[in-house]
Amino acid sequence: MKTTLACLAALIGVTSFTAVCADSAASVDPKRLSEIVRVLASDEFEGRAPGTQGETKTIDYLVKSFRSLGLEPGGANGSFTQDVPLLRTQVETPRALQMTTNGKVRPMIRAKDIYFSTVRDSQQIAIKDAPLVFVGYGVTAPERQWDDYKGVDLRGKVAVFLVNDPDFSALPGEPVVGKFGSRRMTYYGRWTYKYEEAARRGAIAALIVHDTDGAGYGWSTVIAPGGENYALVYEDAATAPPTLSLQGWLEGAAATDLFRSAGLDLADQRRKARRADFKPVQLKGTTFTADVPVTTVKSISHNVLAKITGSEHPDETVMLAGHWDAYGLGAPDAQGRRVRPGANDDALGIAGVVELARLFKAGPPPKRTLVFAAWTAEERGLIGSQAYASNPVYPLSKTVANLTLDVLQTAGLSRDVLLVGAGQSDLEDDLARAAKSQDRTITPETLPERGLFYRADHFSLARQGVPVLLLMALSGAPDLREGGRAAGEKWLTDYMRCYHQTCDSWDASWDLRGAAQDVELFHIIGSDLANSRHWPRWRTDSEFHAIRERSRQQR
Secondary structure, X not given: OOOOOOOHHHHHOOOOOOOOOOOOOOOOOHHHHHHHHHHHOOHHHOOOOOOOHHHHHHHHHHHHHHHHOOOEEOOHHHOOEEEEXXXXXXXXXXXXXXXXXXXXXXXXXXXXXXXXXXXXXXXXXXXXXXXXXXXXXXXXXXXXXXXXXXXXXXXXXXXXXEOOOOOOOOOOOOOOOOOOOOOOOOHHHOHHHHHHHHHHOOOOEEEXXXXXXXXXXXXXXXXXXXXEEEEEOOOOHHHOOOOOOEEEEEOHHHHHHHHHHOOOOHHHHHHHHOOOOOOOEEEEEEEEEEEEEEEEEEEEEEEEEEEEOOOOEEEEEEEEEEEOOOOEEOOOOOOOOOEEOOHHHHHHHHHHHHHHHHHHHHOOOOOEEEEEEEEOOOOOOOHHXXXXXXOOOOOHHHEEEEEEEOOOOOEOOEOEEEEOOOOOEOHHHHHHHHHHHOOOEEEEOOOHHHOHHHOOOHHHHHOOOOOEEEEOHHHXXXXXXXXXXXXXXXXXXXXXXXXXXXXXXXXXXXXXXXXXXXXXXXXXXXXXXXXXOOOOOEOXXXXXXHHHHHOHHHO
């Protein structure tokens, strides 16, 4: 394919941009990946927050990138975008924020003792002397014979629960061991599920007790959004799920003190919560009060969709995707930086999607349609991909698979590929074959407690039955060809210090050969899926198997 563009800079008008031009290279180019990240993670893009000038520049950049490569618009009505109606909320300085135990008032210091936000379309959080109820892990799982709620009435109350699953911290010999996958987090361990379940049960607010091991990240990551949150705006409000007036976290030491003041030992309650006969416990004499102004803004954000139409089966789609958004502007760090650029999370993933589009367009036309998606508002709860899954442009029953890139390692070539969510679908077999062609092996994620399978955009599609595959470097330390697993551990530890922070920034010294390997894996797998009659299937014990099977006749 001849060069179709002298340089994207002239089209986009980004002054700090060295052009990434289309050519006939047949493999993923680390330099291209780096250049795309450099642009998207620059201060000019202001951290790519939805509904901001940063979004406008990002969408413009991506649309012109796909168009320059010769891709077709992938959205509805000949557009490169899909509208995603968003509600943005920002909690302001509290007028009152306190716990009261037996008449003794304890002010709760925001970002130190407690972190919270809201997803309600309201100008105020108004909670007055609401009782607190500890509901263990906040899990209702009939298929596992588990119910932490035991019918407790949560209307007008604050649910307090532990992070992760009931068996996460279980000791050998405890009956709960293995009931929820042990160290491997299930969806019940995700904070999103816990908030949803508490809202369904009528709670006015919900607070998760933070601990770094169970959450998979430290307190600094919890408070990074600064009280900002987003929600999908439903056209018909009657179809919207119930929400909490306030949702958030209690810092570990603050939670221990709070339980102690109510006559409870949090460590003891943790042990009791690991039993199926656990019953909710009210924090006697303890109430929560919050009077907090909220700023709300409604806006239309956008998913970006581009495609290459299949030559033989255009109604069947293979989707390659990542998320374009990051955390925007925040409080100044020690160096005075406010932009949270999201260079690796997920500008690098998006760079991979653009590179895949270039490679596929340079090759022979695929038999099935290839869709390249860049989602909005992943960092706000997978909202962009959720919006697509709720209103898909392409029938999900005929979506062959979704392959998602979200955080790739930047430390060089690797001997292995980290598999997130092992045991879910036969796409894992495809990944193993592709990795073998690169002389690489498969390593199951070594940090399954982080629940990464439930924390990236592919999950929105999985919930609708679409087989998915995720590449995410946060799932463990890679076995680097230079330095081995120890070097991989160092890379991961260093990166986690910058996760969602101002220092997740582009670095000219990155070695992106390993990231290029991972992107090429999806080129191999995507090529096979796009040019075969293969329909990946969920394992029979996967929670998504039955959903997919119900749509089999439509294929």
